[in-house]
Amino acid sequence: MGFMPDYVVYHELVMTAKEYMQCVTAVDAVWLAELGPMFYSVKESKTSRSEKRMESVRTAESMEEEMREAQREMQRRKEESERAFKRPDSVRIADMDLLPPELLQRICLYLPPTDRLSLSLVCSRIFAALGRFLPRPSTVCVQIGNCPATARVHGHDTSLALCQCDRHDTQSLLSKVLPLIASGATSLDLEDELARDHIRDYHVHELLTQCAGAPLTRLALSNCDLVSVKPWTMAQIAQFNELQEITDKLARSVARCCPLLETFCVSGCPSVSALSALALMEAAFFRVSQMLTMHVEKTGFDVDQLNRYIHSPLFANPNEWKLTPTAVQLGYEKSAVLAEHKNAVCILIYV
Incomplete structure (x- = not known):
């Protein structure tokens, strides 16, 4: 054929020159001349074999040189690190523990x-x-979750994610952080992210104590199981006399989570309605005491609305409660409503 190809592509398979010669000598010469181009494509290199060998040698030499250069660079860096370690204290990189507080x-x-x-x-x-x-954020959200403790600031909102495990002193952390970030807060949220454990009493106590001086207008408890919280701890909520967003959600949260509850006062909260009393009536048998005193003066509470609720088929215990208007003598006559259950459980509601 007049030349020797370097390789041949046959049905996308690469063959060497020897394999090509074995292939073409095994077929009929007439078929190879007429139909062979349909199956074979011969690709001829532009360089000779000697040039290819020289190129391979040059490539190998350049790779070896690059390897030697890389080894020299690694050795240089190792020597620099050893010299830095042997520097005197005056020029060595300072340890964080040795930095003065002002520089830190x-x-x-x-x-x-x-x-x-x-x-x-x-x-x-x-x-x-x-x-x-x-x-100094305006909204502080304390979330009870898993370890470790984290903090996030987004605009005027701050979130603290804390744990209740025995390995970390969450109470001490609250006592240090809250006085600094909650001094000007107007909104405080306590949320149990996992909703699987009781909120510990001393954590709630520390939270309410450290936020005592904050001008809170909003206090939210989300997914919090307050069974372990003492009544006198919850009584600290009364010190926040600027709260404006107490709603029926507070009564729903407290109803099943405070079995020792004896007095519930939401006087002066216009967003409170008869639904608060309804929630406390539904959870009456979860409480230890058979009587609960509830103060709803100057709120949106309506006796007629509560009466419709307790006789509704949607109520948990329809037609088992009875409302009786009364007046209690406290040195003066005070209007009230007595909600009585047929099983001798009652709620005295001051209106």
Whole structure:
């Protein structure tokens, strides 16, 4: 054929020159001349074999040179790290524990406010350095969840995710962080993210105590099981005299989670309606005491509306409660409604 191809493509298979010669000598010459091009495509290289060998040698030499250069670079870096380790203390990179608080504070101040709060939870030393420079949000959300403790700041909202495990002192963390970030908060949320455990009494006590001076107008309890919380701890809610968003949701949260509840006072809360009394009536048999005193003065409570609710077929115990208007003598006559169940359980509602 006049030339020797370097390789041949046959049905997308690559053959060497030897395999090609074996193939073409095994077929009829006439068929190869007439029909062979339909099955074979010969690709001829533009370079000779000697040039190819020289190119292969040059490629191998360049790769070896690159390997030697990489080894020299690794050796140089190793020597630099050893020299840095042997430097005197005056020029060695400073340890974080040896940094003075003033310098640590200046370093941390380069962080945006959204990251300072998370950094302050790393250790007490950083917290002491950043305490005065933490963001002052208007909304604080304390979430009970898994380890570890985290903090997030988004605009004027701050979220603290804490745990209740015995390995971490959540109470101490609340006592340090809350006075700094909750001093100007107008909204406080306590949420159980997992909704699987009782909220511990001393955690709620610490939360309400440290937020005592905050001008709260909103207090929300979400998915919180308050069975373990003492009545005198819950009584601290009364110190927030600027709350404006107490609704029937508070009564629904407290009804089944506070079995020791004896007095429930939501006087002066216009968003409270007869649904609060209805929720406490439904959970009457979950409480230890057979009598509950409820104060709903200056609220949206309506006796007629409550009477319709307890006789509705949608109520859990329809036609088992009876409402009786009465007046209680407390040195003066005070209007009230006595809600009595046929099993000697009652709720005295001051209206």
